Amino acid sequence: EPEVTQTPSHQVTQMGQEVILRCVPISNHLYFYWYRQILGQKVEFLVSFYNNEISEKSEIFDDQFSVERPDGSNFTLKIRSTKLEDSAMYFCASRTEETQYFGPGTRLLVL
Amino acid sequence: GNSVTQMEGPVTLSEEAFLTINCTYTATGYPSLFWYVQYPGEGLQLLLKATKADDKGSNKGFEATYRKETTSFHLEKGSVQVSDSAVYFCALWNQAGTALIFGKGTTLSVSS
Numbered sequence: 001e002p003e004v005t006q007t008p009s010h011q012v013t014q015m016g017q018e019v020i021l022r023c024v025p026i027s028n029h030l031y032f033y034w035y036r037q038i039l040g041q042k043v044e045f046l047v048s049f050y051n052n053e054i055s056e057k058s059e060i061f062d063d064q065f066s067v068e069r070p071d072g073s074n075f076t077l078k079i080r081s082t083k084l085e086d087s088a089m090y091f092c093a094s095r096t097e098e099t100q101y102f103g104p105g106t107r108l109l110v111l
Numbered sequence: 112g113n114s115v116t117q118m119e120g121p122v123t124l125s126e127e128a129f130l131t132i133n134c135t136y137t138a139t140g141y142p143s144l145f146w147y148v149q150y151p152g153e154g155l156q157l158l159l160k161a162t163k164a165d166d167k168g169s170n171k172g173f174e175a176t177y178r179k180e181t182t183s184f185h186l187e188k189g190s191v192q193v194s195d196s197a198v199y200f201c202a203l204w205n206q207a208g209t210a211l212i213f214g215k216g217t218t219l220s221v222s223s
Contacts (some may be wrong), residue, residue, distance in 0.1 A: 006154075033210065043155065043200065045210040056209045091154060098143045098162055100211055104154035 002026045004103035006092050012109045013082055021077045021106045023092030031095040032075045034067065035102075036060070036088040043091065049075065082110045113138040117201050117214035124191055124221050132186040132217045134175075134201035142204040144168075144177055144184040145211070149198040158186075158199070191221045 005024045013019050025032050034046040047057040049067055066078045075094075079086055087110045092103040118133040136144065146158040146168070159168035161177035161184065168175050173188045186199060201214040 035211075042215045043202075043211075043213040045205075045212070048209055056207070058210075099145075099157060099160060101157065102147070102155040 004092055004094055004101055006090075006103035006106050008106060009104065010107045010109075012111065015084055015110055016081050019079050019082055019108065021079075021090050021092075021108070023075045023077070023103055024073050025075055025092065025094030026096070026101060027073070029094035029096050029101075031055075032067075032069070033093040033095070033100065034077045035091045035093065037091065037105075038085075038088045046077075046090075079108075082108075084110050086110050112206050113142060113203055113212055115201050115203055115212055115214045117199075117217050119215075119217070120198075121218040121220055124219070126193055126221055126223050127190045128221075130186070130188040130191045130195075130219065132199055132201075132219070134184045134186065134214060136182050136184060136201075136203055138182075138203060139206050141177075141179065142208065144175070145202040146173070146175055146184075146186050147200040147202060147213075149200065149216070151197070155200065191219070193221045193223050195219060196221045 007022045032049040037043045045058050047061045048055045064080045068076050089105045091105045093100040115136045143162045145160045147155045148158045159170040161168040164179035166177045175184050175186045198216045198218050200216045202211045
């Protein structure tokens with residue numbers, strides 16, 4: 001069964017450094033998403049992406065964040081200058097009709 | 112806007128006990144409703160869904176019925192197993208249908 005994949009599974013970085021989180025959505029899906037989950041808290045929407053552009057973003061998704069689909073398969077989330085509070089699990093998702101399918105997540109730790 | 116409220120956890124049960132995790136929602140219209148499960152150390156997996164009122168979603172022995180009258184989508188299982196220990200999230204689409212809104216999650220711990 002097709003699934004969303006994410007790399008890396010874990011990333012540790014220093015505050016102020018740039019990180020890129022990678023995702024490969026399910027191949028015939030057209031809508032892509034990033035969510036995050038701070039430890040012990042609820043899953044929060046960050047951004048949605050369709051037709052090579054952002055279709056919606058939340059208040060969390062400020063200028064430090066960007067997304068890109070650099071080729072036909074990858075979907076990336078970049079955090080330009082990480083802060084301590086960016087430490088979280090980041091989930092990529094892709095959508096078909098009524099259902100979103102999530103990847104296993106990347107656990108980001110900012111020191 | 113749309114929102115979802117889940118019962119606070121943790122829920123601790125013995126194997127073969129009956130499980131109910133409450134979820135109520137507030138929504139404009141009748142968006143699809145979902146239960147996702149997160150096993151320890153893993154990502155979010157779709158457990159079941161219901162797309163319209165009175166629909167019952169079911170999977171792996173879990174069930175939830177989309178109740179318009181009570182704006183609820185409670186998750187139930189007749190006999191839980193240790194392997195069901197996980198965090199369960201109720202979710203629905205936002206008003207625009209462009210992103211999922213999740214509840215805070217309910218941790219279920221099942222002991223043998």
